[in-house]
Amino acid sequence: EYLSAFEAANSRSLPVGYVTRRMGWCGDSGELGYLLGRELIQAPGPDRARVQLVGDSAGRAQIVDGYRSRGTLRGWLRAVGVVRHHPRVMLALYAALVPPLLGIIEDAPNFIVDWSGTSSSGKTTTLRVAASVWGSPDERSGGVMHTWDATAVYVERVSELGQYLPLILDDTKRSQSPDHVGSVLYQVASGRGRGRGSVDGLRASASWRTVLLSTGEAPAVSYTQEQGSRARTLSICGAPFGSDAGSVVEGLTLSLLDHHGHAGEVLIGWLTRHRDRWPELRETYRRYRDEYGARAESEFGRRSAPYLALLRMAAGFAHNQIGLPEPEGDQPLDVAYQAAQVGALDADRPMAAMRALYEWSVGHRRRYDGGGDRQSSPPEGWAGAWRRSDDWDRIAILPAVAAGVLSGLGYDVETVVTDWSARGWLEGDQGRRTTRVHVGMDRVRAYVVTRATLIAVGAAD
Numbered sequence: 004e005y006l007s008a009f010e011a012a013n014s015r016s017l018p019v020g021y022v023t024r025r026m027g028w029c030g031d032s033g034e035l036g037y038l039l040g041r042e043l044i045q046a047p048g049p050d051r052a053r054v055q056l057v058g059d060s061a062g063r064a065q066i067v068d069g070y071r072s073r074g075t076l077r078g079w080l081r082a083v084g085v086v087r088h089h090p091r092v093m094l095a096l097y098a099a100l101v102p103p104l105l106g107i108i109e110d111a112p113n114f115i116v117d118w119s120g121t122s123s124s125g126k127t128t129t130l131r132v133a134a135s136v137w138g139s140p141d142e143r144s145g146g147v148m149h150t151w152d153a154t155a156v157y158v159e160r161v162s163e164l165g166q167y168l169p170l171i172l173d174d175t176k177r178s179q180s181p182d183h184v185g186s187v188l189y190q191v192a193s194g195r196g197r198g199r200g201s202v203d204g205l206r207a208s209a210s211w212r213t214v215l216l217s218t219g220e221a222p223a224v225s226y227t228q229e230q231g232s233r234a235r236t237l238s239i240c241g242a243p244f245g246s247d248a249g250s251v252v253e254g255l256t257l258s259l260l261d262h263h264g265h266a267g268e269v270l271i272g273w274l275t276r277h278r279d280r281w282p283e284l285r286e287t288y289r290r291y292r293d294e295y296g297a298r299a300e301s302e303f304g305r306r307s308a309p310y311l312a313l314l315r316m317a318a319g320f321a322h323n324q325i326g327l328p329e330p331e332g333d334q335p336l337d338v339a340y341q342a343a344q345v346g347a348l349d350a351d352r353p354m355a356a357m358r359a360l361y362e363w364s365v366g367h368r369r370r371y372d373g374g375g376d377r378q379s380s381p382p383e384g385w386a387g388a389w390r391r392s393d394d395w396d397r398i399a400i401l402p403a404v405a406a407g408v409l410s411g412l413g414y415d416v417e418t419v420v421t422d423w424s425a426r427g428w429l430e431g432d433q434g435r436r437t438t439r440v441h442v443g444m445d446r447v448r449a450y451v452v453t454r455a456t457l458i459a460v461g462a463a464d
Contacts, residue, residue: 020053026067027167027212028106029054034278037103037167037271040070040138044268046275066164069146070138072264079265080326082258083132085251087328091118091243092129094335096327098214099133099169100270100317105212106167107274107281108288113194114310115215115236116339117223124242126218128252130171133216135263137168140256147171151178151187151219158187159196162211175219175226185227191215192235228413230352234306237342238349266325273324284316291315300344303351307343314339353422354460356414357452361462363408364389364398371398372442385442387449397430398457399440399449420450428456 010017021035029035029043035052036045043054056067086092098116105111118126131140134147142148149161150173162170170191178184190196196209217223222238244251274281291312299305315336321327349355364371370381373391387400406416423429424436430451432438437448457463 018053020055022055022057024056024058025164025166026056026070027165028103033106036275039267039271040067044271044275046278063160063164065144066146066161069144069148070168070264072138072268073260074262074265076262076265076269076326078258078262079135080328082255082262083135084328085255086132087330088332089244089247089251090330090333090335090338091239091241092125092132093327093330094239094314094338095129095133095216095243096136096266096321097314097317097335097339098216099136100266100320101214101313102167102169102212103267103271103274104284104288104313104316105214108285108313111288111313112235112309113192113211113213113215114313115188115192115217115223115232116239117217117219117236118239118243119219119222120240120242122220123248125244125248125252127173128248128256129243130173130216130218131256131259133169134171135259135266137267138264140259140263142173148173151175151184151217154179155183155186155190159190159209162191162213163196163209165213166211168213170213170215172215172217175217175221175223178226181226184223185229185232188215188223188227188232188236189229192232224346224349228352228415233346233349233352234303235310236346237307237310237339238346239338239342266321266327269325270320273320288312288316295340295343299347301347301351304344304347307347311336311339311343348461352414353419353426356409356412356419357423357428357457357460358462359412359414360400360405360408361398361452361457364400380443388440388442395454397451397453399438399442399451401442401447401449402437405450423450428452428460 021029023029023038026038026040028037035054036043038054038056041056045051059067083096086096094116095118105113118129120126130148134140138147140148142150148171153172158170175184191213194211222240224233224236224238227233242248292308295308295311296305299308318336322329364386367386368389370383370386371389372385372387373389385401386404387398389395389398409416409419420436424431429436430438430453436450438451439446440449440451442449454463
């Protein structure tokens with residue numbers, strides 16, 4: 004009663020503000036500004052809101068305090084100027100600038116950019132360059148950079164806290180298991196945490212808008228067969244700094260420790276001052292997305308069009324608003340486009356499975372009945388039927404053999420075969436997936452794939 008009376012008596016003089024449990028855009032549509040670390044970035048004007056971050060545990064505080072600036076923007080631009088010769092590294096800068104745009108373009112998706120290659124090739128430094136856009140690039144002090152040595156719950160909490168900020172995870176070989184990497188890729192790309200119960204009902208699921216930047220010696224997608232995660236990942240293979248890693252990395256790292264956290268502030272400052280141009284940004288995104296979609300050669304290629312469109316927009320901000328030097332030589336967006344095309348082929352798991360099964364068949368052709376005079380069964384047993392002339396027109400593969408090969412390669416057999424049937428890649432009789440064929444001395448059911456189908460999927464000539 005006392006507190007209610009106090010509030011009523013002093014309502015005109017008590018300061019009023021907002022509280023939030025996460026960083027990024029504040030308000031229903033970002034109208035209150037953008038909370039970067041503990042600083043609220045707003046457009047100038049008389050109606051400036053107060054927003055305070057609450058729920059500070061020691062772990063949350065360590066992360067939030069990493070989003071701070073040091074040195075000068077000019078010093079940072081001078082430091083990252085060396086990456087204009089390295090398109091894979093400059094692409095990391097573009098990717099780091101994308102997340103705030105996800106709060107403006109509601110239909111833009113989360114995605115993943117992953118750099119893979121041998122050790123000591125500059126992958127961690129590439130992530131430090133990206134982290135320096137928003138704050139401290141020193142992974143030892145917490146904050147902007149993290150490692151894959153983190154639980155799924157930790158990644159979920161960091162993603163939710165760092166709303167509209169990049170999630171940066173270094174070195175997949177430090178993960179708990181291959182399944183953990185695959186789970187995180189799926190979780191981040193979907194933008195929603197696991198559903199959980201509470202004592203009295205259901206907890207609200209965590210959600211986030213972000214771009215995951217990852218590194219590892221092997222591509223992150225090699226840890227998962229999940230089609231959606233693969234389709235949402237741009238895999239950048241090869242040494243980010245080329246042969247210059249030894250001469251560039253150490254000096255660049257030291258410079259970034261002295262100068263960081265300014266580029267993100269510049270981007271957010273521009274976006275908050277130009278809210279009237281947000282509809283224009285949405286139209287630009289959709290135009291770029293449609294352009295990349297029209298260039299794609301497959302449905303999986305079209306899935307990457309939104310990511311390429313966002314990276315292209317981020318590149319414009321990097322050079323026009325922040326002042327990043329233009330790239331020299333190969334263009335970062337061309338690197339991203341090539342990765343998207345290669346990734347589209349890999350993301351189509353049924354197509355990849357068909358290729359893999361054909362390659363296995365080529366290597367084990369002696370296990371196929373070649374027609375003509377029947378041979379005795381090979382020691383390992385028949386795999387199917389395949390005519391031994393150059394003008395063969397189809398291959399018949401026993402279902403049990405196909406299942407063994409595909410499951411051994413990590414494919415979900417039922418999902419793959421169902422998709423093959425739906426695409427018309429299997430010649431079945433009486434509405435089935437299989438056809439009766441002669442194998443050895445018997446007439447059995449088998450998956451029958453034509454040579455034309457194998458040529459269409461890029462498996463055979």
